[in-house]
Amino acid sequence: MKFQTPTGMRDLLEGDLRYFQKIEKVCRDMADFYGFQRIETPILETTQLFEKGTGLTTDIVQRQMFSFRTRGGDQLTLKPEGTPGIVRAYIQQGMQSLPKPVKLWHLGPFFRYERPQAGRYRQFHSFGFESLGVTAPVVDAQIIQIFYNILKTLGFRNLIIELNSIGDHQCRPYFKKALVSYLRSRRASLCIDCKRRLRENPLRILDCKQEKCQRVARASPPVLDHLCKECHNHFKNVLEFLEELELPYSLNPYLVRGLDYYTKTVFEIFEDTKEGREQGTLVGGGRYDGLVKMLGGKETPACGGACGIERMVNLMKPKSAGVGKVAGAEIFLAQIGQLPKRKALKLLEELRKAKIKVATAFEKDSLSSQLRLADRLKVSYSLILGQKEVLDGKIIIREMATGRQKTVDVKRAIREMKKKVT
Ligand code: HAM
Numbered sequence: 429m430k431f432q433t434p435t436g437m438r439d440l441l442e443g444d445l446r447y448f449q450k451i452e453k454v455c456r457d458m459a460d461f462y463g464f465q466r467i468e469t470p471i472l473e474t475t476q477l478f479e480k481g482t483g484l485t486t487d488i489v490q491r492q493m494f495s496f497r498t499r500g501g502d503q504l505t506l507k508p509e510g511t512p513g514i515v516r517a518y519i520q521q522g523m524q525s526l527p528k529p530v531k532l533w534h535l536g537p538f539f540r541y542e543r544p545q546a547g548r549y550r551q552f553h554s555f556g557f558e559s560l561g562v563t564a565p566v567v568d569a570q571i572i573q574i575f576y577n578i579l580k581t582l583g584f585r586n587l588i589i590e591l592n593s594i595g596d597h598q599c600r601p602y603f604k605k606a607l608v609s610y611l612r613s614r615r616a617s618l619c620i621d622c623k624r625r626l627r628e629n630p631l632r633i634l635d636c637k638q639e640k641c642q643r644v645a646r647a648s649p650p651v652l653d654h655l656c657k658e659c660h661n662h663f664k665n666v667l668e669f670l671e672e673l674e675l676p677y678s679l680n681p682y683l684v685r686g687l688d689y690y691t692k693t694v695f696e697i698f699e700d701t702k703e704g705r706e707q708g709t710l711v712g713g714g715r716y717d718g719l720v721k722m723l724g725g726k727e728t729p730a731c732g733g734a735c736g737i738e739r740m741v742n743l744m745k746p747k748s749a750g751v752g753k754v755a756g757a758e759i760f761l762a763q764i765g766q767l768p769k770r771k772a773l774k775l776l777e778e779l780r781k782a783k784i785k786v787a788t789a790f791e792k793d794s795l796s797s798q799l800r801l802a803d804r805l806k807v808s809y810s811l812i813l814g815q816k817e818v819l820d821g822k823i824i825i826r827e828m829a830t831g832r833q834k835t836v837d838v839k840r841a842i843r844e845m846k847k848k849v850t
Contacts, residue, residue, distance in 0.1 A: 436542065436550030447741040448553070452535055454581050455555050458574055464533040464557055469513035471537065475505040481512030481723055483688025485629035492540040506539035510556045510734055511689070511716065512723065518560055519725040528561030535737075547707035547739045556713075558732030560720065565662050567731050568693045568715060569669030575697055575711040575733055576675055582740065583747060584710075586700045589675055592651065592683040593663035594631070596691045596717065599656035604630060606649045614644045634684045650681035662692050689716040693731065699743055707742055711735040757787035758849035760802035760810040764795050768813040775813070775823075775838065782846050802828060808849065811841060 433439060440448065459466065475495050482488050494506040507513055514532060517523075523530050535555035542548050557574050559567050572589060579587055595603055608630050615623060619638045626633065634645045655663065670677050677695075685694045694714035698704055713733020720728035761779065763772035769790060779786045787805050792798050795812065802810045812824040812833075823841045826833045836844070 434550065436544035436548075438549065438551070444741055447744055448737060451555070451578075451582065451737055451740060454578050455533065455535060458578050458581075459533045459557070462531070462557075462570065462574055464531040464559075467514060467517060467532045467534050468536060469507070469510070469517050469534070471507055471539075472504045473507055473513050473516065475503045477512045477516055477723070478505055478508060481515065481689060481719060482509060483629070485625070485632065486688055487632075487686055488540065492542055494539045494541060508538055508540045509687070510534055510536075510538065510554065511558065511687075511719070511732060514556070514558050514732075515560075515719050515723050515725070515730075518720065518728075519723060523560070524720075524726055524728065529567065530560045531558070532560070533557045547736070547742060549738060553737040554734045555737065556732055556734035558730060560728055560730040563662075563717070563729040565665035565693075566669055568662075568666045568695075569673065569675075571713060571731050571733055572670065572675065572677075572695055572697075573673055575713070575735055578735070579697065579710065579740070582744060584699055584740075584743070586704070587676065587697055588700045589670070589677040589695055589697050590680040590683050591667070591670075591677050591693070591695045592680050593655055593659055593666075593692050594651050594684055594690055594694055594714075595655050595659045599654055599659055600691075603649075603651050603654035606654060607631070607651075610648050611644065617641075617644050629688070631684050632686070634682050635686055645682055648682070651684075652679075652681050659692055666693055685712060685714060689719040689722070690714040691717045695733065697735075703743060703746070707739040709736075710739055710743075757785045757805055757807055758809075759784060759845055760787045760798070760805060760807045762788075762795060762798040762802065762810050762812045763790070764793070764812070764814045768815060768818050771818050772813050775811075778842060779845070782842055783850055784842075784845055785849075799826075809845065811845070 478493060479489055488508045493508050495503065497503055514534065518530065533556065537551055537553050539551050541550060544550060557571055559571060576587060576589065594600065608626065611626055611630055611633060615626065617640055618626065618633065619636065619641050622633045622636050622641050633641060636642065683694055683696060692715040696709045697711035698709050711733050715731040717729040720726065720730060761772055761776060763769045776786060776788060787807060789798050789801050799810060808828055810826040810828060812826060817823050817835065821838060822835050823838050824833050824835050825841055825844065
């Protein structure tokens with residue numbers, strides 16, 4: 429029997445993880461600069477949290493959750509997205525009484541039962557930035573700026589920020605009414621799912637991927653025409669900030685995003701290249717002024733977004749953007765014979781403490797095969813320990829480029845290597 433990773437899930441090896449680490453480092457630096465604190469919520473949450481938070485009629489909740497009942501009878505779900513868990517923690521951990529805004533960032537794995545394809549996995553990773561407690565449009569602009577900065581720092585070019593406002597509880601009902609009345613007149617042209625959505629959640633029809641539904645959606649009444657004064661002004665202010673920051677945005681009147689909690693601003697960032705479009709949206713986010721209250725907290729405006737790490741890595745790899753090779757060993761420690769092998773094992777620890785990067789091949793006995801390996805690793809020096817050297821308390825230093833060798837005290841060799849390679 430051959431065991432394999434579950435469908436849509438991958439082993440991450442060094443070649444990927446190096447990018448992950450680089451991305452995490454850039455996120456951390458950005459978070460420190462903008463004053464965001466790290467938070468990690470559990471991978472499992474109660475299923476109801478997503479049903480209520482993400483929305484019962486969203487694709488994520490209806491089709492994509494990995495849910496199960498525990499032995500104790502709790503109904504749990506592997507988190508398909510981060511925001512409901514962050515809001516749960518914000519309420520549960522007493523953050524509602526902290527000075528506003530409370531700024532949090534997170535990075536970790538998420539799980540969605542999707543059809544695997546380019547840039548779409550069943551286990552993926554993303555990082556998110558969330559700012560809770562402030563209504564001001566400058567927050568929306570800063571959240572967008574942070575994601576844009578991170579992508580830029582990691583070498584992304586040709587980025588496009590798509591933006592829309594989907595109104596709030598005051599104006600959205602009017603928009604919904606206009607939308608439904610238009611969609612009813614086109615009902616025959618919609619897919620089966622969208623016919624159902626027309627009853628349950630008509631806004632979702634705007635992000636249906638079926639070509640025929642997109643045709644209908646593209647001729648629908650734009651939400652921007654239905655915004656109330658407050659939402660209109662908020663959006664106008666966000667755009668002014670983006671212009672001031674010289675961020676390349678474009679309005680997409682049909683962008684609604686696939687989650688139910690959004691109010692006012694919604695945005696997505698993607699790379700405007702063939703490869704970028706294949707991978708799909710890198711960053712998605714928006715304002716969610718009603719979510720904290722809906723999940724049992726006080727009325728708290730909030731705004732945030734999340735960025736898919738695998739999609740970033742898939743685009744970074746061909747450009748090999750910003751990630752150097754693993755720092756290789758600087759010297760090679762060779763040994764000939766049983767006693768030297770024992771001593772070399774001990775010496776290796778001294779070299780590690782002296783912070784010298786050393787390669788070894790304790791499984792090899794012949795000196796020539798060890799030196800061949802040292803050559804391949806392109807180290808500058810090899811330290812060679814033979815029977816005679818051990819008995820005399822000495823070691824040979826071989827300069828690899830010239831083949832020149834000298835025998836010195838072990839302690840002196842360590843000092844000399846430290847000077848030469850660190
Ligand atoms: P989302 O757009 O559902 O938003 O996901 C965020 C990002 O995760 C996407 O833009 C994409 O890069 C990545 N992603 C999503 N699904 C997959 C997948 N199956 N495979 C690989 N990558 C994927 C959210 O999750 C919201 N919580 C964002 C947010 C935070 N809004 C406000 N605050």
